[in-house]
Amino acid sequence: MSDDDDFMADSDQEQYDFEYEDDDEPADGDVDIENKYYNAKQLKADNPQEAIDEFLGVPNLEDQKGDWGFKGLKQAIKLEFALGRYDDAIVHYKELLTYVKSAVTRSYSEKSINNMLDYIEKTADDSTAYKCMEEFYSLTLDTFQATNNERLALKTNVKLAKLYLDKKDYSALSNKVKEIHKACQREDGSADPGKGTYSLEAYALEIQMYAEMKNNKRLKALYQKALTVRSAVPHPKVQGIIRECGGKMHMSEENWKEAQSAFFESFKNYDEAGSMQRIQVLKYLVLTTMLMGSTINPFDSQETKPYRNDPRISAMTELVDSYQRDDVHRYEAILKDNPDLLQDKFIAENIDEVSRTMRTKAVLKLVAPYSRFTLAFIAKHIKVSISEVQDILGVLIVDKKLKAKINQENGTVVVDNVENADQLQRLQDWTSAISDLWSTVLNEGEGFKLDESQNAGGAFMPGAFDTNMSAAPLRAGGGRLRPQKGGRGGKMSTYA
Numbered sequence: 001m002s003d004d005d006d007f008m009a010d011s012d013q014e015q016y017d018f019e020y021e022d023d024d025e026p027a028d029g030d031v032d033i034e035n036k037y038y039n040a041k042q043l044k045a046d047n048p049q050e051a052i053d054e055f056l057g058v059p060n061l062e063d064q065k066g067d068w069g070f071k072g073l074k075q076a077i078k079l080e081f082a083l084g085r086y087d088d089a090i091v092h093y094k095e096l097l098t099y100v101k102s103a104v105t106r107s108y109s110e111k112s113i114n115n116m117l118d119y120i121e122k123t124a125d126d127s128t129a130y131k132c133m134e135e136f137y138s139l140t141l142d143t144f145q146a147t148n149n150e151r152l153a154l155k156t157n158v159k160l161a162k163l164y165l166d167k168k169d170y171s172a173l174s175n176k177v178k179e180i181h182k183a184c185q186r187e188d189g190s191a192d193p194g195k196g197t198y199s200l201e202a203y204a205l206e207i208q209m210y211a212e213m214k215n216n217k218r219l220k221a222l223y224q225k226a227l228t229v230r231s232a233v234p235h236p237k238v239q240g241i242i243r244e245c246g247g248k249m250h251m252s253e254e255n256w257k258e259a260q261s262a263f264f265e266s267f268k269n270y271d272e273a274g275s276m277q278r279i280q281v282l283k284y285l286v287l288t289t290m291l292m293g294s295t296i297n298p299f300d301s302q303e304t305k306p307y308r309n310d311p312r313i314s315a316m317t318e319l320v321d322s323y324q325r326d327d328v329h330r331y332e333a334i335l336k337d338n339p340d341l342l343q344d345k346f347i348a349e350n351i352d353e354v355s356r357t358m359r360t361k362a363v364l365k366l367v368a369p370y371s372r373f374t375l376a377f378i379a380k381h382i383k384v385s386i387s388e389v390q391d392i393l394g395v396l397i398v399d400k401k402l403k404a405k406i407n408q409e410n411g412t413v414v415v416d417n418v419e420n421a422d423q424l425q426r427l428q429d430w431t432s433a434i435s436d437l438w439s440t441v442l443n444e445g446e447g448f449k450l451d452e453s454q455n456a457g458g459a460f461m462p463g464a465f466d467t468n469m470s471a472a473p474l475r476a477g478g479g480r481l482r483p484q485k486g487g488r489g490g491k492m493s494t495y496a
Contacts, residue, residue, distance in 0.1 A: 065103035086132035240269035256292040328362040
């Protein structure tokens, strides 16, 4: 591993655990210089202060600026920054940049400076360190713009813009992304295909800014514009950031379907990049599934299936399971037992909608058999406050999903049975109409009238009916009369 590679060491490693160069490093310096440099490296772990002095002594041993002096300054600056000696680090960084013009090759200096900026970005952890880092970026820009190193200048500008985002200095960030976009254009104002990656990174930073500012109008325009960039080959993490912000934008618009799609794409990009943010975005994906009311398990896809039993996602897995089974008690228990879920601001803002949906469904199911109940009764069974129950019932009544009246004085609710009364009245009206029709047909229908001979032969009593048996008219002797075959107005015959 080269001397520069140790700048890329993970931030969780020992701060002074820098690695050694391979034997193919330039070794054309004086033996005393080389020995002093490697002796300083031996001191880093146990005596970093003395190591700094040794590293700073290396450039003084050179007759003219060269590789060993450049390397000695790099190591000294790293240690000074790690120890919080920021003023000293800035002074020596200025000296280091003087080596760029002629003492070392352009490719070597570019790689070394870029890796150093990556290193300090990872190790900076307070406002003083951020201020030092900003000074590093500004010095770097001045140097490489003067030497027409446009690529490193763009990289540094992107890093500086990210620093402004972390500091929430939105004014400086806006100016910086405009500068980056302009640098990514040709003279005629068209996009430069060779700089599309930097342009997309600028879009990602700008999109994050507007997402934090909750400026959805501007965010939506930039999001759509970023998705149309085709000339870039960005790091998948950049795509993950853009898609994540897009998902949050769609969530704020209650466009659950588009949000789900954006979060899924974001998860895949973060997963490809090996970013730990994939776990958080996967939680957002599960949250969106519940808001959609979808019955499809988000862990059924090939990409998410390996995370189904991941302990970092288990709470969200159980939440979506209880939601799809309408188990409000289990749902509430999971939220109570996993308070860390609500530490994420985005989840905390949106989980209330899911909880309200769960509780509303539970209330409707609970009160269905009752015509009268108390607020306390609902609160006890759903395990929420009385005020929350009152709010839920109020929404149900306004939405006409429940016809009831709330008596706030005694905390009772009376279900309005007007609908049932209307149904009963309609049934009674229908029965009365049928009875009238039946009477009209039998009393006035020609098929039931007697001719004169039949009327003379017996004492027929018009209008007499046996309402318990049938509507056939009764003969004086007690027998029933019924029409014989022969059509309308035929003779009546009798049956016992």
